[in-house]
Amino acid sequence: MHALVGLTEMRGMQMDVLADFMGIGHAQVYDLANQLDAANTVRRIPAVQRGPKWVIPTRAAATWVLGWRPGDWQPAPNFATHCRAVARTRVALGARATDQWVCDRTLRHQQPGPGLYPYDGMLLRPDKPAVAVKVDTSAHLTGAQLTRRLNIVVRQAQQDECAEILYVCDGRLTPDDVATVAQQTLPDIPDLALRVTSLDHLATTARPHMRSVSQPRDTSQWRATGGAH
Incomplete structure (x- = not known):
C-alpha cells in the first residue's frame, strides 16, 4: 500500500528509486513490483531513458489513491x-x-x-x-x-x-x-x-x-x- 501511494503521488518511479523510497534492497523491489503487477495496480514500461524500468500505477489504481481520476500518465x-x-x-x-x-x-x-x-x-x-x-x-x-x-x-x-x-x-x-x-x-x-x-x-x-x-x-x-x- 505504501509503495502504491508513493508511486501515485510521484506519478511513477524507476525501480532503483522505488527501492530507495521503500528502504529495501534492489532484489526485494522486483518482488514488490511483481506483487503490484499481479494485483493489476501497476504496469512496468521499458526505460524511456538510461536506467531501470519505470513502475507506473494504472489509472484505476491512481484514481483510488487520489480520490479523483487523473490522466493516463506515461513519462x-x-x-x-x-x-x-x-x-x-x-x-x-x-x-x-x-x-x-x-x-x-x-x-x-x-x-x-x-x-x-x-x-x-x-x-x-x-x-x-x-x-x-x-x-x-x-x-x-x-x-x-x-x-x-x-x-x-x-x-x-x-x-x-x-x-x-x-x-x-x-x-x-x-x-x-x-x-x-x-x-x-x-x-x-x-x-x-x-x-x-x-x-x-x-x-x-x-x-x-x-x-x-x-x-x-x-x-x-x-x-x-x-x-x-
Whole structure:
C-alpha cells in the first residue's frame, strides 16, 4: 500500500528509486513490483531513458489513491528526467510518508490552473511551517527565464503560507547561478527563506551544503534577498 501511494503521488518511479523510497534492497523491489503487477495496480514500461524500468500505477489504481481520476500518465523522455529528480529529492529529504509530503499533482488539483504547479512538492514538518520544494532540471535557462521562475515560485509559496523555499539544482544551473539571480531580482520577503542546493549534495550528505543567497546576522536563516534581516 505504501509503495502504491508513493508511486501515485510521484506519478511513477524507476525501480532503483522505488527501492530507495521503500528502504529495501534492489532484489526485494522486483518482488514488490511483481506483487503490484499481479494485483493489476501497476504496469512496468521499458526505460524511456538510461536506467531501470519505470513502475507506473494504472489509472484505476491512481484514481483510488487520489480520490479523483487523473490522466493516463506515461513519462516522456524529458519529463522522465524531471520526475526522477523530484522522487530522488523526496527520498533525500526523508519525506517518504504522505503526512510528510504533498505532491504537486495534489497541489494542482486543489488549486486548478494552467500547466504544472510552480514547484514540485511541499515538505511538511511537525510544528513548523511547510517548505516549498522546487527541483530544476533545466538543460538551458536564461537569466530572464530564471527570474520569472523564481518570482512565480515565491508568489505561490507565499500564497501556500510556506516559510521556506528549497531550490534543488539537477540540471545545467548551479546553486551559485540561482543564488546570484535571486539576490539581484527577488523582492524583499523577510518572512520567506530561500535555500539553494544541488541534488548531488542533498542525496549524498546528511547535512547538505545549501547556498545562502544573503548574509543575515542569524546564519540559520537564509533569506531570499541580499543583506542582513
